[in-house]
Amino acid sequence: MSKSFLFATWSGGGAVPPTLSVARALRERGHDVRVLADRSLHDEVAAGGAEPIAWTTAPQGDTSDPAKEVLKDFEARTPLGAFARLRDRIVCGPAADYARDTLAELRARPADVLVADFSLLGTLTAGEAAGIPVASLGTTVYPLPSPGAPPFGPGFAPAIGMLGRLRDRILTGLMIKPWVKGLPALNAARAANGLSPVDSVIDAFGRVDRFLVLSPRALDYPGRRFPAYVRHVGPRLDDPAWAGELELPEGDAPLVLVSLSSTFMKQRMVLKRIAEALGTLPVRGLLTTGPAVDPATVRAPGNVLVTGSAPHSAALRHAAVTITHAGHGTVVKSLAAGVPLVCVPLGRDQGEVARRVELAGAGITMSKGASPRAIAQAVDRVLHDPSYQREAQRLATEIAAETATDRAVAELEALAERTTGRDEGTPGHDTAERSGLNSVG
Structure with a gap:
């Protein structure tokens, strides 16, 4: 039986x-x-067969043009400054606007389930106020505090022993503290829609029926435990509609796929250093700049083909190594293809993703300021040490099993089948379910 789903997302790149x-x-x-x-x-929405609906009061951005971005986190001087932009420009600051637009659409045309990017707390607020099942989508490794994982952000390895656990308790408190400045705007949005205030922004992320993690469970820490409403449903491996056709560089040398952010993160100089590094190696390079960087501005040696875009899923069937900023999408597609990685995090969640790649043994991490020589050495190491290929292939096997069925669709269809709204005692608002932990996710 056909159901109605209202999705909500923003111009958040990957x-x-x-x-x-x-x-x-x-x-x-x-x-x-x-x-x-x-x-x-x-x-892009229409290309997938869905009906696009415009925000009317919530922010409008375009990541293909840095001047039109909402976040502009590339202007921030510190990681805390970049975080503050996300908090104030997407998650909390415009929560009332996102809630208003979402409720207007739900009143005009009701939906059986609301599905939103987990960062859109205003939209999740609207779903709670409307009384319909709500699912949030996490498009990276699970980013919220839970036992068995270090605080999200610094890219720390898991704690060992009493001192490590003490480190995690202290740093988790410090990492949560900057959210406090976003609480007034979030609670104002909740009050405007007849909802009680929350004690913390972190609590608000859990006021959903399901948090669907679109990431391989095998990429996260083995001993980590998750709230009961969290489900790991596997990564999405489709290429974006704008990926275009595949063109490979000539020759039969090992192929190195290069992909940094699809949004602007001041990556042009990093791309140039990577291209220079590949010019010193007996490899072919396929360097995709993404929509935010003009490929004509990246000079490259003859063995490196520079293009604006390419279907990575197809390119990875030919690749021996991927060099990436450790954006979650590129990482999981590479691992699903059994391709090891050289990670060059630029910011955001990328240090966390890169750390997990390293701990899994499927790649190594470089500083974004690494020299061409250092990058070349890292690529050569990953190419010739079989352990990286072996561990990448191990993860590929696990990802294949996890994506054999579409778990995300199954979870959302199950939510849509609820006949009395929140007939399980208002999940997402139920304290017992919200605080309950399991070890499966």
Whole structure:
């Protein structure tokens, strides 16, 4: 029986393709799917068969043009400054606007389930106020505090012993503290919609029926425990609609795929150093700049083909190594293909993703300021040490098993089948479920 799903997303770069992949899968199963999104995403939404709906009061951005970005976190001088922009410009600051637009759409055309990027707390607030099942989508490794994992952000290894656990308790408190400045705006949005205040922004992320983690469980820490409403449903491996056709550099030398952020993160000089590094190695390079960087501005040696985009899933069938900023999408596609990585984190969640790649033995991490020589040495090491290939292939096997069925679609269809709204005692608002932990996720 066909159901109605209202999705909500924003111009968040790599978070968009996996969200729209889920929307497309539901549409292909005959459901009615609408997507509240920035106008810059409407062509991509429509390409997947869903109906695009524009935000009217919430922020509008376009990551293909740095001047039109909402976050502009590349202007921040510190990681805390970059975080503050996310808090104040997406998560908390415009929460009332996101809630207003979402409720207006739900009143005009009700939906059976609301599905939103987990960072859109205003949209999640609207779903809670409307009394319909709500699912949030996490398009990276689970980013919220839970036992068995260090605080998210610094890229620490898991704690060992009493001192390590003490480190985690102290640093988790410090990492949560900057959210306090976003609490007044969030609670104002909740009050405007007849909802009680929350004690912390972190609590608000848990006021959902399901938190679907679009990431391999095998990429996270083995002993980590998760709240009962969290489900690991596997990564989305589709390429974005704008990926284009595959063109490979000439020759039969090992192929190195290069992909930094699809948004602007001041990556042009890093791309140039990577291209220079590959010029010193007996390899072929396929360097994709993404929409935010003009490929004509990246000078490269003859063995490196520079292009704006390419379907990574197809390119990875030929690749021996991926060099990436450790964006979650590129990492999981590489691992799903059994391709080891050289990670060059630029910011955001990338240090965390890179740390997990390293701990899994499937790649190594370099500083974004690494010299061409150091980058070349890292690529050579990954190419010729078989352990990286072996561990990448191990993760590929686990990802294949995890994605053999579409768990995200199954979870969302199960939510849509609820006939009395929140008939399980208001999950997401139920203290017992919210605080309960399991070890499976």
